[in-house]
Amino acid sequence: MNILINASNLKVGGGLQVANTIIGGLNKFAQHNFVVVVSNKVQLPPWSMLDFPFIQIVEYNKNGSILNAFLGRDSFLDKLVEKHHIERVFTIFGPSYWRPKVKHICGFAYPHYIYKDSPFWNIISWKQKVRFLIVLPLIKYAFQHTVDYFVTENKDVTEGVKKIFKTNNVFTVTNFYNSVFDDPNLWDRSIKLPVFDGITLLTIASNYPHKNLAIIKDVCKCLKIRYPSFKFRFVLTIDKSAFPEINKCTEVLVLGKVDISQCPFLYEQSDIMFLPTLLECFSASYPEAMRMGKPIMTSSIGFAKGLCGKAAIYFDALNAKEIADKIYRLSMDSTLKERLIIEEIKQLAEYDNNIQRLEKYMQIIESI
Template sequence: MRILINTATTFKGGGVQVANSFIKECRNYPENEYHVILGSALGKSLDRASFPDNFHFYDIPFRPATRVFSLKPIASFFDAIEAKAKPDVVFTTSGPSYWRPKAPHLTGYNLPHYIYPESPFFAALSPIGRLKWYFKGAFIIYFFKKGSDAYVVQTDDVNTRLRKLLGTDKVATVSNTCSTYYYDPATFPDRLPARKEGEFRMLTLSAWYPHKNLSVIPKVVDSLEPAIKDRVRFVVTLPEDVYEQHFEERYRQYVLNVGVVPMEQGPSLYKECDAMFLPTLLECFSASYAEAMAMEKPILTSDMGFAHTIC
């Protein structure tokens, strides 16, 4: 079988990890021929030399979402690759693709904003902000419906909600999990300073996105009684400039930043901490839940539908 894997719309966050993992797992099925369109983030991180000859890679020079209203059609780039690869099926790892291939098209759905309208995330927005999300959602839903034959999601809760949103029963659930690094963890030098007596560390292994709700951490610190506050440490994994922008000097003794952590070093950082803290307000799937379970750490998270269905 010839399979065209499209990751062009994947440029940050968990979508990159999902695409990366899927492509690597395809090596276990050598009977197929794989043609892979790489988004910019994935193109920089993927070790192409580690793939056999039945893999063919194509770098896309732009993000499809930025070309929707361009005079130069998005389709011309994709159509040329499809004509060359002649795939039996196309799989877009994270849609919408903004392109309709001739071959049957399976699309991954990873956008929680449009299926969890009850999230407190929206209540915190201004009326103009909510209106923007509404129109953006209508735009994206249109492209999902127009460009795909079937959809794949990571939890049954998302499956139920997406069927209702798109008015289709062609939605399948393929459960996700944590990286294989968590099943055979390597040892790395400690990133955190020496632990104080009685110190309790909560790890948030995440980038800074508004829906992750990391801005609640200083509010939690402020709410703690002095005797408890001195024992609690939040551990975040942010670029230093982002950390300094969002955490004032007075909070930095309680919120420790170790910087961006490579995937293979995640288990080692979990071992230095006592629990996983994820105050997120919107998810389709978060590997943090599975990671914490694999590392046998307690989970402190938001009481939301996606958290229940994953955990």
């Protein structure tokens, strides 16, 4: 089968990691011919396409617009479909703002449509609310008029997509940690955290509003007041200029953007994975922390509980006092840490690993 893998619309975020992992595994499916369209932000696997004549890489930066949302046309991509006799298109994450002339399978990762009860909607500004009121209907329209089959990373999201788009053409394939975590030889150990005799809480995330990183400033205040002798620090991978208020906190170490190969060593140097997010379909931070044997502290919201089960400490993501108390409790309770790590091993087995994930994608593409 001739398959086009579309990652031309991916510019930032976790979708880039997923694209890297998927593209990196295509060499195991020689029964198909692949045309892989990537933006200039997608990190390609170490192997060369010259080694695998059934894989062709094409660079193209697809930009969404209001006009594209309504028309769904793209002459460059249409010509690729025609030239290579493409039979199926798989867009890793939409919206693609493109309606292929063949069956189109598309990843869905917009929790904004699924979790209307999230506290996220209470903390954003009125300008952001107005923007969402304008943008979300356009994105929904783009999905409805360009996609034949949806793929989500969370069963809870799958049920939501079925309701929103009134379709049963929805599959669930979970995300996983990047394969670099399984090979210490590939780890980049260039970021060495300063020596510290307290507790290190690691958050690997960009500074999006739904990540709720602003709560860290208040958590620091609560910890210092309630537990003055407790030594702690938060380590963030946000851009240093993106959040000046956080930079002023002496208990926060801001690293700037890091590469995926640098992440395993950061986990190794940390004690707890901390994620106060308010809105997700999936977060790779969960399986990453499980793989590295680090206790998870995260928001008490449906998507997190569905992904972590008993393998996490949950908190009200807007309650700094509760978060501070639970950080202190976990830090002081070695038995609790050990129990969480045991549960993490069980929970990790519930995910589709990198091989299973790609096999499931191929089964979906082949079965349609």
